[in-house]
Structure formats: C-alpha cells, structure tokens
Amino acid sequence: MSHSIISTIKDGTAGSRDAASARPSPLAPASAQRVERADVIIVGAGPSGSATAAYLAMAGLDVLLLEKAVFPREKVCGDGLTPRAVRELITLGIPTPAEDGWIKNHGLRIVGGGHRLELKWPDLASFPPYGLVRTRKDFDDILAKHALWHGARLRESTNVTDPILDERTGAIIGVRAKAMDPDGRPTGEDLVFHAPLVVAADGNSSRLSMSMNRPKRDDRPMGVAVRTYYTSPRHDDDYLESWLELWSRDNQGHRVLLPGYGWIFGVGDGTSNVGLGILNTSAAFGKVDYKDILSRWVDTLPPEWTFNDETRTGPVRGAALPMGFNRQPHYARGLLLVGDAGGMVNPFNGEGIAYAMESGRLAAEVIAQAFARQSDAGREKVLQSYPRVMKDALGGYYTLGRGFAKMIGNPEVMRLAVKYGLPRTTMMKFLLKIMANLAEPHGGDAGDRLINALSKMAPAA
Numbered sequence: 001m002s003h004s005i006i007s008t009i010k011d012g013t014a015g016s017r018d019a020a021s022a023r024p025s026p027l028a029p030a031s032a033q034r035v036e037r038a039d040v041i042i043v044g045a046g047p048s049g050s051a052t053a054a055y056l057a058m059a060g061l062d063v064l065l066l067e068k069a070v071f072p073r074e075k076v077c078g079d080g081l082t083p084r085a086v087r088e089l090i091t092l093g094i095p096t097p098a099e100d101g102w103i104k105n106h107g108l109r110i111v112g113g114g115h116r117l118e119l120k121w122p123d124l125a126s127f128p129p130y131g132l133v134r135t136r137k138d139f140d141d142i143l144a145k146h147a148l149w150h151g152a153r154l155r156e157s158t159n160v161t162d163p164i165l166d167e168r169t170g171a172i173i174g175v176r177a178k179a180m181d182p183d184g185r186p187t188g189e190d191l192v193f194h195a196p197l198v199v200a201a202d203g204n205s206s207r208l209s210m211s212m213n214r215p216k217r218d219d220r221p222m223g224v225a226v227r228t229y230y231t232s233p234r235h236d237d238d239y240l241e242s243w244l245e246l247w248s249r250d251n252q253g254h255r256v257l258l259p260g261y262g263w264i265f266g267v268g269d270g271t272s273n274v275g276l277g278i279l280n281t282s283a284a285f286g287k288v289d290y291k292d293i294l295s296r297w298v299d300t301l302p303p304e305w306t307f308n309d310e311t312r313t314g315p316v317r318g319a320a321l322p323m324g325f326n327r328q329p330h331y332a333r334g335l336l337l338v339g340d341a342g343g344m345v346n347p348f349n350g351e352g353i354a355y356a357m358e359s360g361r362l363a364a365e366v367i368a369q370a371f372a373r374q375s376d377a378g379r380e381k382v383l384q385s386y387p388r389v390m391k392d393a394l395g396g397y398y399t400l401g402r403g404f405a406k407m408i409g410n411p412e413v414m415r416l417a418v419k420y421g422l423p424r425t426t427m428m429k430f431l432l433k434i435m436a437n438l439a440e441p442h443g444g445d446a447g448d449r450l451i452n453a454l455s456k457m458a459p460a461a
C-alpha cells in the first residue's frame with residue numbers, strides 16, 4: 001500500500017513521501033492544508049476507543065484519538081459494570097477503589113412475577129466476584145486520561161466528518177474533521193489526519209462506518225433504552241437490580257403490563273440510575289413513548305425510594321443498543337470496528353461497556369502484530385484476521401443471544417419464564433452466568449461446560 005509506511009510516518013517524513021507516491025484521491029486535502037499523522041487514528045473516545053488507544057500506545061504505536069466532545073462529558077447509559085467489565089478494567093490497569101468513587105456490587109437482584117431473587121456474582125478464576133457502578137461522565141474521562149497517560153494523543157473538540165480514501169485501492173488513509181468550540185459548534189477550522197489504519201469507535205450510529213459503506217444489519221437484534229437519575233436512599237445499593245416485568249395501572253385502576261425491562265442501579269453519589277430497555281423483537285418496539293413508559297413504571301415504585309419528578313436530577317435520555325455484531329465486516333479497507341460501531345452489545349442483557357473494552361483489547365493485539373510485519377501485504381493479512389478473532393471470542397455466544405432475544409420478545413414466553421424460572425434458584429444461577437457471559441472458559445462446573453459447549457456449537461454470528 002502506498003499510504004502505509006510506518007517508519008516514515010514515525011520520523012515525520014511521511015508527508016512528502018506519501019504526497020509524492022500516492023495518486024491523488026478525490027478527497028485528498030489541498031496541499032496547503034496541514035496534515036497531522038499517526039500510525040493509527042481512532043475515531044471516538046468512549047470505552048472502546050480509549051481502551052484500543054491505551055493498548056496500542058502500550059505497544060509503542062503512535063496513536064491519535066479523535067473525539068468530538070470535551071471530557072468530562074455525559075453519555076446516556078445505565079452506568080452498570082458486570083464482573084466481565086471489571087475484568088477489562090483490571091487488565092487495562094485502572095484502579096477502582098471505593099474512595100475514588102467506584103461503587104461495588106456483589107450481584108444481581110431480579111424482580112418479577114411477585115419474586116425478588118438476589119444472586120451473587122459467581123466466584124470464578126476468570127472473573128472477579130464483583131461488579132461496579134460509575135457514571136459515564138467520570139468513567140469515560142478516566143479511560144481517556146488513562147490512554148493519554150500511556151502515550152496516546154487525544155484531540156478533543158474534533159468532529160470527524162469524512163474518510164479520506166486512497167483512489168487506487170479504495171482503502172481509508174485518513175479522515176477529515178471540523179474543530180468544535182467548547183459548546184459543540186464548529187469553529188470553521190477544517191482538519192486533516194492521515195494514518196494507514198483507522199479504527200471506528202464512534203458508537204452506535206458510526207457515521208464513519210456508514211460512509212465506508214458498512215450499514216447496520218437488520219437481521220440482528222437492536223434495543224432502545226432510556227434512563228435518568230433520581231436522588232434516592234437507594235443510591236448505595238450494593239446489588240444491581242433488574243426488573244423483568246414493568247407494571248402500571250390504567251385509568252380504571254387495572255394492572256397493565258408495560259413492554260420492556262427495567263433497572264435500578266445505585267450510583268453511590270446520592271442518586272440512582274433508573275431506566276428501561278425494549279428489544280426490537282417486541283411488538284411494542286418503535287410504537288411506544290419510552291419516556292412515558294419509564295414514568296408510568298416509576299410511579300408504581302415504593303414512594304420511600306423517592307423516584308419522582310421532584311427528585312429527578314436530569315432529563316430522561318435514550319439511545320440505541322446495537323447487538324449481536326450488527327455491523328460487519330469488523331475489518332475491511334483499512335477501517336476496523338470496535339464497540340458499538342461494530343454492534344457489539346450483548347443481546348442477552350444489553351451490556352455494552354465490557355464488550356467495547358474487550359473488542360478494543362483484541363483489536364489492539366491484532367493491530368500491534370500487524371504493525372510488526374515488514375510488508376504491506378503481511379500487515380493486511382494480519383488485520384484481516386480481526387473479524388475471525390471477534391467471531392471466535394463472541395460469535396457463537398451472540399448467536400445464542402439472538403435466539404434468546406427473539407424468544408423473550410414474545411410476552412407469553414417471558415411470562416412463563418418469570419413464573420416458573422424465577423422461583424428456581426439453581427436455574428437462575430445458571431441463567432445469570434449465561435446472560436452476563438460469565439462462564440469459566442476452562443473447566444468450571446457443569447453449567448460452565450454447558451454454556452461453553454452451546455457457544456461453540458452455535459454458528460458464529
């Protein structure tokens with residue numbers, strides 16, 4: 001590839017060499033425009049982008065992390081971290097002591113069918129026996145700073161608008177961006193960045209993937225979730241709480257079952273994060289007012305929990321949950337996808353942070369190996385292994401998750417599952433392991449082995 005000469009990029013002479021050797025792309029920058037270069041450009045500094053950046057910087061690559069917002073910034077999320085996400089934080093080297101504002105949880109409390117069941121996170125060799133809660137405002141800031149600390153270059157207020165393509169190969173060789181002011185308005189300054197590899201970590205809508213002709217797949221589950229915060233005495237709950245049924249009352253006082261599943265997560269700062277999600281396998285998907293459902297459900301909760309309009313500390317905000325690898329291929333034409341950009345949310349439980357960080361870690365391993373190859377062809381061969389690496393890691397499990405999402409989209413199946421499943425603790429412990437993807441990969445008990453066997457048998461998503 002004429003555009004991917006890493007050694008020359010590193011010593012700063014790539015500009016002249018690239019300009020001289022590459023045929024001009026239709027999108028190529030005007031020669032007067034200053035071009036900033038890196039080994040790898042990462043677009044988006046959420047958990048997937050920052051994790052990828054930190055690992056690549058650790059591997060000695062010159063990483064440029066482009067983010068349109070300015071940290072600390074809010075992100076619509078439930079703020080809940082399962083042991084799988086905590087494992088990623090530990091691997092990345094991020095300390096999470098309580099005195100720094102990390103609130104620990106010991107398991108999942110499931111509410112439904114008149115039951116409340118508390119299940120401890122399993123105690124396994126491969127995962128810590130606890131989860132955490134941390135607002136995304138803090139979480140993403142901490143991860144971005146961690147990437148910086150490891151040597152990645154972070155450029156905030158940089159809104160990436162277009163890919164720059166190599167005219168001959170059609171591969172991405174950089175991006176164009178607009179500088180933003182602190183209020184998120186364009187300053188009028190146009191920016192150009194070049195790198196032989198670009199990582200799309202720009203979240204669910206991934207404009208960058210779209211502009212590289214990688215739309216969402218409609219045959220994968222998709223969720224929508226909304227959430228808000230209330231000041232509440234439940235703010236320091238040490239269990240994540242999940243509601244399998246959301247009830248309300250109609251005008252005549254009759255109980256009505258609302259679509260979707262709810263959560264209540266204590267944030268530890270005086271507030272609880274309360275929200276709900278609906279899958280597109282549900283008949284109600286896209287046809288209901290999610291904010292209205294949240295307020296109708298919350299109205300039925302015990303008044304002493306103080307979830308009401310007076311205690312609400314922010315707006316109700318929502319976003320999509322792209323599941324089960326809904327955007328593929330995860331690598332092609334110089335563009336590699338991590339996190340929500342690659343549709344990596346777990347279809348069993350709507351968890352996305354663990355998978356954003358995990359895909360960042362796996363992507364960085366592949367990229368570091370690729371950049372150690374001497375030839376462009378060798379590098380490309382390694383990069384093309386990334387989709388297989390992701391499928392091996394999560395593909396079979398996500399195929400099972402697709403089946404699960406389809407099943408629980410049927411309210412009758414869900415009703416029966418809640419009625420007959422919840423009272424059976426052993427079965428629920430097994431379900432918790434499947435749904436939070438916490439099976440011991442090697443050895444473990446009969447349940448772990450069954451989950452691993454099913455994931456292996458299922459065709460990779």
Ligand SMILES: Cc1cc2nc3c(=O)[nH]c(=O)nc-3n(C[C@H](O)[C@H](O)[C@H](O)COP(=O)(O)OP(=O)(O)OC[C@H]3O[C@@H](n4cnc5c(N)ncnc54)[C@H](O)[C@@H]3O)c2cc1C
Pocket residue numbers: 043044045046047048049066067068069075076077078079080081085158159160161201202203204207225226227275317318319320321338339340341345350351352353354356
């Ligand atoms: C209501 C709700 C609740 C959720 N609750 C949970 C939960 O409790 N636990 C959990 O694990 N997951 C949860 N998720 C899912 C989780 O939020 C996502 O899976 C996760 O944020 C994905 O991380 P990411 O880094 O891939 O993308 P994002 O977190 O979306 O980060 C993308 C980044 O890219 C930046 N960006 C976008 N476009 C551009 C551009 N053009 N130029 C430059 N920068 C750009 C954005 O500003 C952002 O910083 C929830 C999602 C929703 C909607």
